[in-house]
Amino acid sequence: MVRRLLVPSSALLWGLQLAFLSPALALILVNLYGATTAEVGWVLAIYNASGFVASLLLPAYADKKHDYLGPMLLCGALTLLLAVVLALVTSLSMATIALIVIGGPAGVGSSMLYAHLRHAGARPADIVNTRAIVSVAWVAGPPLATFIIGWFGNRAILVAIAAVAVLNITTTAAMITHRNAAARAAAARDPSPTPAAATPDESPVNRAGMVLILAAFVLLQATNATGMTIMTVYVTETLHLDVMWAGIALGVAAALEIPALLLIGRLSERYSHLGLIATSCLAGIAYYLGLAFVTGPILLIGLQLLNAWFFAGIAGIGLPLFQQMIPRPGLSTGLYMNTRRLGSIVAGPIIAIGSLTALGQRGIFLTSAALTLIGLLIIAIASRANKAVENDRAKFKKPIPQTEV
16 A cells, blocks of 8 residues: 555655745745846756756666666755755855756656656556646645745745655655565566566657657747746736736646546547647637637636646646657656746747737737647647658558468
């Protein structure tokens, strides 16, 4: 029973750790180290660049060693170290160095969990369900983080992050113990070496298809990040509603993501990944068009149903799709995570350019709808290319009939 709870517990802890740090980091930089708004932007950009590089290097090392729990344990230890260092340093420059050297690699831990599941032979539905648990943490994490900061001060959130990191280290160590025990038991039953995971050697998608899907996901992640980033400003300045409605909309979207992820995970066993992502793109287009013309809070909240399905396709199906495309679990998961980072970078120009239209801030969502449509078209092209590759392989593998002598 305990063993079955280890993966869900690890997913919850990694989600909680990120949900504590990400929303509070800007506040920590300002209140503890006196950073200006511009300095916060530069520090976060450098920090995310460090995470981008770490998401390529650490998974590559894990793929080489065929071990993902060991690096995940290291990420937990680095998170604990980061919390301690940020609590002790007093200058912005030292905090920035800590975020680059320690924080970037520490943030790869959740990627290692997904890579471990893939390496262990988990079904796509299991991986999507694990991602849903991370979403549960994101529903509760940011409000809890603001509560801790409000009642106990800014440094208290660092103590909370350190406590979660300790639990993460403990959970990962238990997973390593159970894995080693299972390996010893398997070796005792059958001394002959067996592969640890059944991952294909050949990708079902050709190189051109991979590039297309990568480009599509950067666009889809960018529009999703745009919607979350600009929501508060849009609700107050364009819709002229209380800021509370922005919080309610984002909270409803986060809550709806969980059942949407569970549903799309079950559907992934019956329907193609690219087909399900296409449905989520259609939902995303409808969502952004709705936001562009919404005038009141009721429709704003109702549109979050479409937003949840759009996110479920990106986050729920996107991860197992990348793991299916790229046989190396660490590299595939790292590349998927980096589409989110690149998308967050692209979100800035979307907001800037979209707001320059005659529609003002509403133009941001029309731009997002257009980019989501482009992403859908790219997915459709990649799907056709994938079918062509499958047909060619089927012809190549077709047995040659034997002639009678």
